C-alpha cells in the first residue's frame with residue numbers, strides 16, 4: 247500500500263526510478279523544511295508539478311517565461327481571474343498571442359524547475375498518492391523521467407552515498423530488457439556515451455573506468471545515473487571464475503545428484519509438516 | 521548424522537530472530553545484546569549478533585538456521601557459515617524504506633561470497649504501512665528471476681512458505697546444473 251518515507255533515506259532519484267519503472271500514476275507529495283512540493287505522474291511520466299510557496303498558475307508561468315508582457319499579465323489578472331488554465335490557454339492561442347508550443351514549453355520548463363528543486367533537498371517526508379491527479383482544468387504535460395534522473399545524478403556530490411549505492415566496481419553492466427526503454431532517447435554527454443559504449447557483461451565497472459580514464463567517483467556517478475534511469479542493471483561479470491567460498495568447500499557434501507535431491511525433498515516434507 | 525544450514529540475513533530489526541523462532545524446535549539461541557550506551561555500541565562492533573535455530577528432519581538429518589546481520593565487517597563469518605549452506609534468505613522490513621539500501625548491499629555481499637540459491641522475504645507485511653511487493657522489487661533492484669515473498673515472521677505459515685520457496689529454488693538449481 248504505502249509508499250512513504252524520508253528523502254534522507256530514500257532519495258528523489260530512487261523515487262523517480264521507482265515511479266518510472268513501475269509506470270505509476272499519482273502524485274508525490276514532499277514536505278521540505280519550509281515548503282511543500284507536489285509532483286504528478288501519469289503512467290510513469292511527469293505530468294505536473296507545483297510548489298506550495300509559488301503561484302504556479304498559467305498566467306504567472308507565461309509571464310515569468312516572458313511569453314506575455316506585464317500589461318497582458320495585468321489584464322488577465324483583472325479580467326480573467328476566474329478562468330481556468332485550460333480556458334486561458336485556449337483564449338491566448340485563439341487570440342494569436344502565443345502558440346500551443348509556447349504554452350507547453352513554458353509549463354515543461356516550470357515543472358522541471360520544481361522537480362529539480364527537489365534534488366537539492368536532503369531531507370523531507372514524502373508519500374505517494376496513487377491515482378491522485380491535479381484538477382481537470384490544469385494543463386498537464388508528458389515528460390519521460392530518464393533524462394530528469396540522469397540530470398539529477400550528474401549533480402550528485404555525495405561520495406558516500408554513491409559508494410553505498412555501488413559498493414563494488416568489480417561487477418559488470420548490462421542493458422535492461424525492460425520494454426519501452428531506449429537509450430537513444432536519452433540525452434547523454436559525450437563522456438557518458440563513452441561509458442555506454444563499453445557496457446557489456448564481460449567488462450567490470452573498474453575496467454570500463456580504466457578504459458574511459460575515469461576516477462572512481464566519476465564512473466560511479468555515470469553508472470548511478472544509468473542505473474537509476476532504469477537503462478542498465480548490474481550483473482556478475484561473465485567469464486570470471488567465481489571465487490570459491492572462503493571455506494573452499496562446496497555447499498553440499500559431494501554425493502550424487504539423486505542423493506542431494508532426496509535430501510532436499512526430505513527437508514521439504516519436514517517443513518510442510520511443522 | 522548429517523547437518524545442513526540455511527542462513528537468514530538482513531538489516532537490524534528486519535525480523536531474523538522472529539523468523540527463526542517461528543519454526544525452530546529449540547529456543548532460539550541469540551548472542552545479540554542490547555545496545556545500551558555509546559561505549560557499548562563501539563564495543564559491540566567486535567561482537568557478532570547471531571541467532572541459532574534447529575529443525576530435526578529425521579534421525580539422520582538436521583537443518584540449522586543461522587541468523588546473521590551480514591554487514592561487511594562480519595566477513596570472517598563466512599568461513600563458518602558457508603560450509604554446508606544450502607541457501608540463504610534476505611529479510612527486509614517492508615515498513616522501513618530507509619533500510620532497503622542496506623538490505624540490497626547485504627544481498628550483494630552475500631551473493632558474491634556464496635553462489636547458492638537465495639530468496640528475499642518482504643517481512644512485516646501485516647503492517648498497513650508496509651510497501652507493496654512490486655515497489656520493493658524495484659527499490660531493491662531485484663530482477664524478475666529473484667523470488668520476493670511476502671512474510672510475517674510472527675506467523676509460522678508464511679515463514680514455512682519462505683523456507684519452502686527457497687528449497688524449491690535449490691531443487692531447480694540442481695536440475696539446471698544437471699542439464700548442463
Ligand SMILES: Nc1nc2c(ncn2[C@@H]2O[C@H](COP(=O)(O)OP(=O)(O)O)[C@@H](O)[C@H]2O)c(=O)[nH]1
Nearest residue numbers: 532533534535536537538643644671672673674
Ligand atoms: N508485526 C510484526 N512484527 C514483527 C515481524 N517480524 C518481526 N517483528 C518484530 O520486529 C522486531 C524486530 O524483530 P527481530 O526478529 O528481533 O529482528 P532482527 O534484528 O532481524 O533479529 C521484534 O519486536 C519482532 O517481534 C512481523 O512480520 N510482523
Ligand SMILES: [Mg+2]
Nearest residue numbers: 536537552571
Ligand atoms: Mg535478531
